[in-house]
Structures are given as C-alpha cells and as structure tokens.
Amino acid sequence: MTVSAAPPAIRPKDFLGIDQLLSDEERDMRDSVRAFVAGEILPGVGDWFEAGEVPVAELAPALGRLGVLGMHLTGYGCAGASATAYGLACLELEAGDSGVRSLVSVQGSLAMYAIWRWGSEEHKQQWLPRMAAGEAIGCFGLTEPDAGSDPGAMRTRARRDGEDWVLHGQKMWITNGSVSDVAVVWAATDEGIRGFVVPRGTPGFSTQDIHKKLSLRASVTSELLLDDVRLPASAMLPEATSLRGPLSCLNEARFGIVFGAVGAARACFEAALAYAGDRMAFGKPIAGTQLQQAKLAKMALQVNQATLLALHLGRMKDQGLLRPEHVSMGKLANVDAALEVCREARQVLGANGITLEYPVIRHMNNLESVVTYEGTADVHALVVGGALTGIQAFR
Numbered sequence: 001m002t003v004s005a006a007p008p009a010i011r012p013k014d015f016l017g018i019d020q021l022l023s024d025e026e027r028d029m030r031d032s033v034r035a036f037v038a039g040e041i042l043p044g045v046g047d048w049f050e051a052g053e054v055p056v057a058e059l060a061p062a063l064g065r066l067g068v069l070g071m072h073l074t075g076y077g078c079a080g081a082s083a084t085a086y087g088l089a090c091l092e093l094e095a096g097d098s099g100v101r102s103l104v105s106v107q108g109s110l111a112m113y114a115i116w117r118w119g120s121e122e123h124k125q126q127w128l129p130r131m132a133a134g135e136a137i138g139c140f141g142l143t144e145p146d147a148g149s150d151p152g153a154m155r156t157r158a159r160r161d162g163e164d165w166v167l168h169g170q171k172m173w174i175t176n177g178s179v180s181d182v183a184v185v186w187a188a189t190d191e192g193i194r195g196f197v198v199p200r201g202t203p204g205f206s207t208q209d210i211h212k213k214l215s216l217r218a219s220v221t222s223e224l225l226l227d228d229v230r231l232p233a234s235a236m237l238p239e240a241t242s243l244r245g246p247l248s249c250l251n252e253a254r255f256g257i258v259f260g261a262v263g264a265a266r267a268c269f270e271a272a273l274a275y276a277g278d279r280m281a282f283g284k285p286i287a288g289t290q291l292q293q294a295k296l297a298k299m300a301l302q303v304n305q306a307t308l309l310a311l312h313l314g315r316m317k318d319q320g321l322l323r324p325e326h327v328s329m330g331k332l333a334n335v336d337a338a339l340e341v342c343r344e345a346r347q348v349l350g351a352n353g354i355t356l357e358y359p360v361i362r363h364m365n366n367l368e369s370v371v372t373y374e375g376t377a378d379v380h381a382l383v384v385g386g387a388l389t390g391i392q393a394f395r
Contacts, residue, residue, distance in 0.1 A: 013270060016304045021311060022088070029085050033092040036066050041096035046356040048218040052211065054099055056137065056179045056220060063104060064134025068093070070108040072252075073116045076128035083322075084314030087259035091310070095263035098366035099219030101256070106175040107131060109252035111138025114184045114195060117248060118240035123197055127182055141171035141185035141198075141224045142246050148173075149379050151186070151193075152243055156226065158187035158194060165236060167196060167204075167229040173373070177222025178207040184237070185226065186246045195237035195245055204229040215369040251324050254374045255317065258330035259310045261370060262303065264363040265338035269299040271358050272345035279350075286348075295344050302337040309333060328375065328383035335371045342367060 008017065019027065040062060048054050063069055071079040072086035094101035112131050115123045130136035147153040156169025167187050177183070183198045198205055204227040213221060237245065273296055276287035286292045313330045316322040342364035346353040353360050371377050386392045
C-alpha cells in the first residue's frame, strides 16, 4: 500500500485547488494581469463608474503594453497566446470591471478578429499592429435598435455605386464607438451580409454616446450613424460573405465572457468572505452564523464550478474541439451563476453592499448588461436546446 502525503490545507479563495491545473506560463500571465488590475484599475474604477466615464486614451496603450489586446491572434504584433491564456486574462480583467474587459474583448475578439479572420492583407497591415499596441481603437457595428438577437433583420444597407460602396443605416449599443479610430460595420447587400472597415473621419460617419446608463458605466457605449457613407471597394472585408462572418466574431467574444463572468463572481465572493469575517453582530463575526456560512458556501460552489467550466472550454478550444453550442452553454451557465453570486454577496454586505466602496453593486449592475449582450440568456438557451433536440426553436 502506497502512503500518500497529506492533502494540502483548504484555501478559501481556491477551494478545489484549481490553480494547480494551470501551467507555469498560464499562472505567470494571469498574475501579470491581476497585478495590472490591482494597480491600474481598482484604485479608480469606482470613480469611473460613478462618473460614467473611463480613461480609454490612457488605458488602451497600457493594455497594449500588457499584451492583452488581440493576444489570442497570431502575427501583426499580436501575442499568439492560447485560448485558455486569453480566457484567464479576461477573468482577471473582469474581476476589475466588466467595462474594462469589454474594452479588451471588443478590441481583440470583435474588431481585430474580424480584420484578422476576414480582412485583406492591406487591412491587417494597416490596423492590427496599431490595435495590438493600443495606439488605435476599434469597434464592431452589428447590433441595431431593432435588430439585436436577430442580426439577419438588420436595416443598414450597403449598395454599389460604380467602384464604391455606399452605406446607410444605424448601429446601437456599440462599445468603444465614439473613441474608435476604426469601425467594422456589417451591412446587408444584394450579395448577402458584408463587413466594411470604416475609419474615423469618413464623411457621413458619426457617433453619439449613450448616457444615463446604470450598468457598464466605466465603458464607452455609442450609437453609430451612417449617412450615405462612401467607401472604396477595398474597404470591404473580402472573405466575409454572410452572417457567418459577424457570428464567428461574436463566438470569440462570448468565449471571453465565459471566463470574464467568473472574475466578476470571484471578486464579489471574496468581498463577501472578507466582510463576513470583519463584520460583528451580537458579539461575533457574521461569518460565524449558519445563514451567512450557507451563503458563502453556495457562492464558493458557484465560483469553483464556473471556473472549472471555463477552464474546460478553454482546453477544448485549444484542442480544436470547441463548437459555438459549447460557448453558448458556457455563457448561459457562467453569467447566470455570476449574477446569483453577486446578489448573494450584496445580501451579505447589507447596506454596505450598495456603495461603491465595495465592488459588489458595481459588478451586479454590470452583469445585467453582460447577461444580455453577445446573445441573451434566452437565445443561448435556445442554441443549447436546439443542439440537444435537433429542432431549432428560433422561428
């Protein structure tokens, strides 16, 4: 009989010892992003959220130096990191704030990925190195006021006029919109859905910010207006000829959300755990009461489950085994779990749970956007349901 060493002590912040499932390289990268968030995001994000602004001009180059912008892409100044490493970076960024992770996700997984996967060599050379460095910001124009879950119903049109294309329409809820140097805009044409690279300053192209948000306040959210925007033929993404183009980009972004939601949940769980240990009531810490321990145990369970699911999907993606339906299950499960963790943490903190002195209400509000964008929970449930039954229920 082999005598094994005693198992290690329980670590409340890594109950299942998930850290040991990561490679040294993955841990080093994660720790670098975590340190960046601690030093550059957390000190100011409460004020950014309250003011409804984010210092993109300073943050983007710093994120470029950190190496997280388009980090899962290869060439053109991109890091060529694994999908799992990118996911772990998203986790740590969203532990800071969903708005910061959204900035990185839209830049790398939507705008940069669209150019990298579907663009011409000219597009890639012109934009990707600058975007990877944070010297140029991109946005992704797909959603419209009346076409969110059903992008095929978009009203933005592109028509040929001689050698040029002319775009007319409106895009809504566009992260990074007004601070972008380039927009990847999707439009319906007589030849199908096509994507176009629209630089800032193109005549007829304008943006206006969406204000009075109570969620993702530390993020720029805009409307894109295209008033007969004339573009040369070279502005079109040559390899994208259908909805497959934008949907492939969305799948990349959703993958990051599977990990990112875990970061928001972890931040709220750790805040609740620390608070419960410090807060005294009836002569002892509230962590010593059955009710609060039950809440903490449930939160720890959900954070660990979500982390394992995200990590498994990351390994699947690195092995080329990941399907869009898997990503839908991951986003559905992990964002729902994160919302439950945040709401439970809010209860543990009592009145302090609604202040920006703690991260809980900020994450809780942000997740109300995360559960909706990149596919609502209802849509992802139908994607999974269709995969299970073989029957599509969208129509």
